[in-house]
Amino acid sequence: MTSPTWNNPVVKWIEYRLPVFSFTQDHLIDYPTPKNLNYWWNFGSLAGITLTIMIVTGIVLAMHYTPHVDYAFESVERIMRDVNYGWLIRYVHMNGGSMFFAVVYIHIFRGLYYGSYKAPREMLWIIGIIILLTMMATAFLGYVLPWGQMSFWAATVITNMFSAFPLIGEPIVTWLWGGFSVDNPTLNRFFSLHYLLPFVIFALVFLHLWALHVHHSNNPLGIDTKGPQDTIPFHPYYTIKDLFGLGVFMLVFLGFVFFAPNFFVEPDNYIKANPMQTPTHIVPEWYLTPFYAILRAITFDIWFIPAKLIGVIAMFGSVLILVLVPWLDTSKVRSARYRPIYKQVYWFFLIDCIVLGWVGFNSPDAMFMGAVSFLRIGQVATAYYFLHLLVVLPVLGKLERPRSPPESISAAVTKDSDTVTEAA
Amino acid sequence: MGKFVLGAVLALTLGAGTAFAEVPKPAAQAWSFNGVFGTFDRAALRRGLQVYTEVCAACHSLSLVYYRHLQSVGFSEEEIKTLAREFEVEDGPNDDGEMFTRPAKPTDPFASPFPNAQAARAANAGALPPDLSVMTKARKGGEDYLHAVLVGYRDEVPAGVEVMEGLFFNEYFSGQQIAMPPPLADGAVEYADGTKATVQQMSMDVVTFLAWAAEPTLEDRKRLGIKTLLFLLVLTAMLYALKRKIWSDVH
Numbered sequence: 236m237t238s239p240t241w242n243n244p245v246v247k248w249i250e251y252r253l254p255v256f257s258f259t260q261d262h263l264i265d266y267p268t269p270k271n272l273n274y275w276w277n278f279g280s281l282a283g284i285t286l287t288i289m290i291v292t293g294i295v296l297a298m299h300y301t302p303h304v305d306y307a308f309e310s311v312e313r314i315m316r317d318v319n320y321g322w323l324i325r326y327v328h329m330n331g332g333s334m335f336f337a338v339v340y341i342h343i344f345r346g347l348y349y350g351s352y353k354a355p356r357e358m359l360w361i362i363g364i365i366i367l368l369t370m371m372a373t374a375f376l377g378y379v380l381p382w383g384q385m386s387f388w389a390a391t392v393i394t395n396m397f398s399a400f401p402l403i404g405e406p407i408v409t410w411l412w413g414g415f416s417v418d419n420p421t422l423n424r425f426f427s428l429h430y431l432l433p434f435v436i437f438a439l440v441f442l443h444l445w446a447l448h449v450h451h452s453n454n455p456l457g458i459d460t461k462g463p464q465d466t467i468p469f470h471p472y473y474t475i476k477d478l479f480g481l482g483v484f485m486l487v488f489l490g491f492v493f494f495a496p497n498f499f500v501e502p503d504n505y506i507k508a509n510p511m512q513t514p515t516h517i518v519p520e521w522y523l524t525p526f527y528a529i530l531r532a533i534t535f536d537i538w539f540i541p542a543k544l545i546g547v548i549a550m551f552g553s554v555l556i557l558v559l560v561p562w563l564d565t566s567k568v569r570s571a572r573y574r575p576i577y578k579q580v581y582w583f584f585l586i587d588c589i590v591l592g593w594v595g596f597n598s599p600d601a602m603f604m605g606a607v608s609f610l611r612i613g614q615v616a617t618a619y620y621f622l623h624l625l626v627v628l629p630v631l632g633k634l635e636r637p638r639s640p641p642e643s644i645s646a647a648v649t650k651d652s653d654t655v656t657e658a659a
Numbered sequence: 660m661g662k663f664v665l666g667a668v669l670a671l672t673l674g675a676g677t678a679f680a681e682v683p684k685p686a687a688q689a690w691s692f693n694g695v696f697g698t699f700d701r702a703a704l705r706r707g708l709q710v711y712t713e714v715c716a717a718c719h720s721l722s723l724v725y726y727r728h729l730q731s732v733g734f735s736e737e738e739i740k741t742l743a744r745e746f747e748v749e750d751g752p753n754d755d756g757e758m759f760t761r762p763a764k765p766t767d768p769f770a771s772p773f774p775n776a777q778a779a780r781a782a783n784a785g786a787l788p789p790d791l792s793v794m795t796k797a798r799k800g801g802e803d804y805l806h807a808v809l810v811g812y813r814d815e816v817p818a819g820v821e822v823m824e825g826l827f828f829n830e831y832f833s834g835q836q837i838a839m840p841p842p843l844a845d846g847a848v849e850y851a852d853g854t855k856a857t858v859q860q861m862s863m864d865v866v867t868f869l870a871w872a873a874e875p876t877l878e879d880r881k882r883l884g885i886k887t888l889l890f891l892l893v894l895t896a897m898l899y900a901l902k903r904k905i906w907s908d909v910h
């Protein structure tokens with residue numbers, strides 16, 4: 236495609252030295268996009284906008300926040316009470332974290348359904364997983380900052396995980412803490428890192444989009460675009476569609492902010508941190524509970540490896556293993572629409588992840604309906620999590636007989652127009 | 660596996676020894692500030708402030724709330740000054756390097772009954788009366804739970820329950836034995852507006868006051884929320900119409 240030539244002399248002068256105008260034209264306006272993307276493709280732009288909201292509100296909060304064990308809790312309450320619209324800024328940032336994960340999880344499960352991770356989009360996918368890891372670290376660090384009971388004890392439990400490693404474990408924990416317990420030096424470095432990581436995510440998103448723009452978006456049919464008849468320019472078609480999606484998203488997001496701002500928080504975090512008093516049960520935020528469930532599912536030593544270490548490895552492994560999904564899935568067909576069996580195990584895997592999240596909320600020895608302990612449910616769900624990725628995906632790709640996808644997007648689109656409804 | 664079973668058995672037997680009686684779920688109350696349009700009942704707030712200052716403030720601090728904050732719920736500057744003046748706070752050092760006490764000013768936080776946690780424990784048989792500033796947000800069940808605890812004392816203890824020395828049976832407190840003596844009794848305060856000061860009434864009033872203390876921006880939040888969401892709803896509907904129009908030529 237050819238960019239228009241500009242006549243304005245200032246524009247021309249800049250364009251010759253730094254081609255921002257043609258870049259914008261090529262990547263945000265003319266950028267050819269499959270014409271059959273459904274609403275699940277809105278979540279990438281929503282993730283980007285949420286990241287921006289988090290950075291902006293976070294910077295304002297940092298102007299009023301005091302990273303000191305004696306003042307952190309109080310300074311947050313001052314933001315809520317005395318800073319102009321401080322309550323709004325804080326509630327947006329607080330609920331924004333949950334919204335960010337909700338959006339990114341949907342974004343990832345969209346990718347899993349339509350096989351967006353397959354060649355040639357493996358790099359795009361891998362960068363996505365690194366983004367997810369960085370997000371988890373950022374959210375954990377941020378949760379410590381208000382210095383409530385859950386902040387303190389989550390910090391203690393999670394940093395203590397590293398003590399599971401033989402020999403180096405204890406020194407690592409001391410090094411992370413900057414002392415011999417979670418204390419002021421810990422809070423200070425957590426604040427510093429919580430401010431840093433979102434900008435790392437920003438840079439990673441840039442790489443993510445760079446990779447996206449090399450091979451362009453996948454689409455619900457999971458087939459390559461064959462020519463201009465299959466695509467439409469990004470603007471105005473997807474700018475307006477993304478804007479409409481943003482409106483719906485903001486209704487949900489701000490619905491929480493204004494009318495149920497503490498929906499996602501544990502009441503214990505409104506109690507100031509107290510190292511002498513352990514809360515009855517320590518739970519992370521909902522978006523980390525699946526991984527917490529995996530961590531706690533391992534209660535048995537294997538040979539000479541202690542249970543705790545296996546738990547830590549399983550937890551980190553459960554995220555890192557996603558990097559291998561493009562190779563674990565051996566099917567050549569991208570979209571689940573044309574994979575009758577994958578389509579079913581996909582939902583089973585999704586439910587498994589939700590079960591893990593629910594287990595992570597409950598104490599392992601609590602009983603579900605008096606019949607089975609949450610520990611046992613967590614163990615079965617953890618086993619299935621890895622089974623799905625390590626066994627079902629590779630074997631299914633070999634055994635399943637996929638239906639044949641249509642020749643091209645334009646051929647399929649003129650035939651049926653159910654592209655939006657099916658994915659739901 | 661053997662180890663696992665052993666652990667489970669151990670946990671069960673240990674658990675049985677320390678098992679607490681099941682605590683009932685607090686009943687939901689019809690708070691004036693419930694719902695999308697809810698606001699703090701101003702008369703209840705005034706009565707609640709009176710209960711707090713005359714009863715609870717003997718033991719509990721409210722250190723995140725400042726006297727001046729009361730302005731946002733209709734107290735006049737004069738009223739606030741008068742209220743604050745009733746309390747002594749420590750200030751200083753003065754030019755001679757001495758700490759001194761003076762009457763509180765509207766710009767001070769609510770005066771605390773004890774200078775530090777140790778003093779508070781010493782005066783309460785070893786138990787610490789927690790700060791009440793964000794109490795309604797710091798307990799599962801929020802306001803309903805607070806009300807349930809305040810009216811949850813029972814004279815006759817259920818059979819088989821042994822209440823420990825210095826503790827009181829309370830149906831809703833976790834463990835059902837609380838170190839706070841029953842703070843409310845009929846007629847404990849004499850309401851300026853003539854309302855009959857039953858335990859039920861005082862509890863509802865003081866919890867309304869504490870809900871305001873924990874979330875003083877609740878009314879601003881809901882008001883702005885309604886406007887913002889209505890605006891967004893209209894905007895989103897228009898964006899949808901525009902989207903339909905723009906996409907009408909794509910097949």
Ligand code: HEM
Nearest residue numbers: 276279280282283343346351360363364366367440452453
């Ligand atoms: C900060 C978080 C993230 C942002 C801001 C972001 C942003 C975006 C955007 C704007 C798109 C293009 C629109 C779309 O296809 O939805 C995209 C595509 C994509 N993202 Fe992300 N993303 C994030 C995290 C992730 C994560 C964690 C993964 C999972 C591994 C991921 C995997 C992908 C894939 C596979 C695509 C290509 C999808 C396709 O075209 O089918 N992204 N991302």
